[in-house]
Amino acid sequence: MAEKVVIHIFDSWGLGSWGILFSIMILTFVLGFFFDWIEITLIVLPVFAPIIAGLDFGDHIAKVDTVYWFAILMAINLQTSFLTPPFGFALFYLKATAPKEVKIQHIYKGIIPFVLLQLVGLILVISFPEIAMWLPRQLLQ
Numbered sequence: 001m002a003e004k005v006v007i008h009i010f011d012s013w014g015l016g017s018w019g020i021l022f023s024i025m026i027l028t029f030v031l032g033f034f035f036d037w038i039e040i041t042l043i044v045l046p047v048f049a050p051i052i053a054g055l056d057f058g059d060h061i062a063k064v065d066t067v068y069w070f071a072i073l074m075a076i077n078l079q080t081s082f083l084t085p086p087f088g089f090a091l092f093y094l095k096a097t098a099p100k101e102v103k104i105q106h107i108y109k110g111i112i113p114f115v116l117l118q119l120v121g122l123i124l125v126i127s128f129p130e131i132a133m134w135l136p137r138q139l140l141q
Helices: 002-014 016-031 037-053 063-084 089-097 104-109 112-129 130-140
Strands: none
Touching: 002 016, 002 037, 002 112, 016 037, 016 063, 016 112, 037 063, 063 112, 089 104, 104 112, 112 130
């Protein structure tokens, strides 16, 4: 039922397959600011995975591989939830092991390059799905 509502919303926006994918990726990234990866996975995947499975990305990715590709994109995107303030758990682990003179603000500034690297990796896997699909294809042969 929930996926029909979401499909209706996306159809009314007229985004197309790529627009829907990018909307889901942005939503997941923003949710990572406030929720842990488990909560995001339990909320987002059951609603959006069937929608992504029904989308057509043309020659960019085979229809059979779309769900696997989406799962890998989500995993990469969810990695950022460990690094993004205010609830990035890795930031608090780092703060707990850092010397007392290191403030949480220093850690927040220090993670910016790493979040940018995560986003570059996400863009690369979106642009070149073969990066992510090589291993699953080897295992499924």
